Amino acid sequence: MTTIIVQPSGTEIHVEPGDTVLSGLQKAGYAYTVGCRRGGCGICKIDVLDGEFSYCRPVAETVITDEERADGTCLSCRAVPGDDLTIQMRDASLRLVNPLLGQLNEKARKRAKAPSTPPEEQ
Amino acid sequence: MGIMRMGYAHVRVTDMTEAKNHYASTLGLYETLEDTSPEGNKRVFYKGWDEWDHHSVVLEEGGVGVVKYGWKVEHEADIDAIEKKAQTFGLTVERMSSGENPEVGDGIRFTTTSDHVFEVYHSQTSIGTEVGTHNPDPFPRHLVGVGVPALDHSLITCEDPKLMEKLLMEVFGFYATERVQTSLDADHDLVGTWLTSNNQIHQLAVIGGPQGKLHHFAFRLDDWSQVGHAADIFTMDDVSVDVTPTRHGITRGQTTYFFDPSGNRNEVFAGGYLAYPDRPTNVWTVDQLGQGIFYHARELNERFTTVLT
Numbered sequence: 001m002t003t004i005i006v007q008p009s010g011t012e013i014h015v016e017p018g019d020t021v022l023s024g025l026q027k028a029g030y031a032y033t034v035g036c037r038r039g040g041c042g043i044c045k046i047d048v049l050d051g052e053f054s055y056c057r058p059v060a061e062t063v064i065t066d067e068e069r070a071d072g073t074c075l076s077c078r079a080v081p082g083d084d085l086t087i088q089m090r091d092a093s094l095r096l097v098n099p100l101l102g103q104l105n106e107k108a109r110k111r112a113k114a115p116s117t118p119p120e121e122q
Numbered sequence: 123m124g125i126m127r128m129g130y131a132h133v134r135v136t137d138m139t140e141a142k143n144h145y146a147s148t149l150g151l152y153e154t155l156e157d158t159s160p161e162g163n164k165r166v167f168y169k170g171w172d173e174w175d176h177h178s179v180v181l182e183e184g185g186v187g188v189v190k191y192g193w194k195v196e197h198e199a200d201i202d203a204i205e206k207k208a209q210t211f212g213l214t215v216e217r218m219s220s221g222e223n224p225e226v227g228d229g230i231r232f233t234t235t236s237d238h239v240f241e242v243y244h245s246q247t248s249i250g251t252e253v254g255t256h257n258p259d260p261f262p263r264h265l266v267g268v269g270v271p272a273l274d275h276s277l278i279t280c281e282d283p284k285l286m287e288k289l290l291m292e293v294f295g296f297y298a299t300e301r302v303q304t305s306l307d308a309d310h311d312l313v314g315t316w317l318t319s320n321n322q323i324h325q326l327a328v329i330g331g332p333q334g335k336l337h338h339f340a341f342r343l344d345d346w347s348q349v350g351h352a353a354d355i356f357t358m359d360d361v362s363v364d365v366t367p368t369r370h371g372i373t374r375g376q377t378t379y380f381f382d383p384s385g386n387r388n389e390v391f392a393g394g395y396l397a398y399p400d401r402p403t404n405v406w407t408v409d410q411l412g413q414g415i416f417y418h419a420r421e422l423n424e425r426f427t428t429v430l431t
Contacts, residue, residue, distance in 0.1 A: 033424055035385070035425050036385035036386075036431075037362045037381065038384060039385050040187075040431045041385050043428060043429055058137050060184075060185040060186045061185065062187065
């Protein structure tokens, strides 16, 4: 299980393995300003404050510079979390546009976080 | 007549396998050549079913955005004439030899005031259209995906659209069919301009923005139903759609915008009125820009002027 924590609000969002940051947030009912969603325009950049991620596809050097690759800049449409991520939005704030998906995600997050109960012995 | 049409758009892609799937399987272009550029990058060349020349789209692996545009002239002598006009305009022009681009003849190359590379040529190996020229059918029976027939036009950005418009008029002999201005007064600023050399409503459009960037390049379709069909295919193929079918106020064209797998914006474009050099230029004021770009929604989406490659 991976959790994305959005600062400064501290909102916690559950993300399925293999989902990009963008697809994970969108599946949870959230939206923010994005562009091509294919790694070419750089509009969906966010800052990663803590945690690791990797890019699932090649990303052009003109989109992510060497400096950005080291300073926590994250191209969210192509980045896949390696573990829990703490992120911060840039110009565009994260907004919940689909409360139903938000509620479902919250339940999934709580289920994934709950300690597993060992089966009762017969 | 000088420039006949935009002969080719040469763009960069980050992943050639994904790009080939998009341009060949979803758009239905025909691959005519695969090679390696002198710099060692993989390249793939494509043509549409209704194009007779060897290629109209070139993909080059390694990044995003436009590498260059090719412009085909009617007569060999047009190359010399355009070279002189470009030099008079103040541009540095170099000669391009046959074979520098596969299957393309001699020509000239220069960088525009917008920082885009233009090549002007007269000959390219003719392959022929899919339906031929003898008693041709209206379309091939076994089109793939959208089955786009041809490259149509492109939109680029630059810091000084007025200067770029001047270049296209003085060097290429283009005329403006539509403009977006800050006002109708004589001292207006030019926000965007749509230009052509023939009856095609636009071959190249220029809007204000960063230098050397690609907004989109477009493929021609016939009508609304084909634009809608294309949009259906894009969803089936998980193409990132930017704008679902709508009409432009500017040019009256019917359109859908979408992104290739590298994030380069594409368009399928149909309709628009016939252009003539003596037709008065349509002028849009910036307060009506939303209606000019997206006629039905009447407002710009947040991506239209910010997403560039």
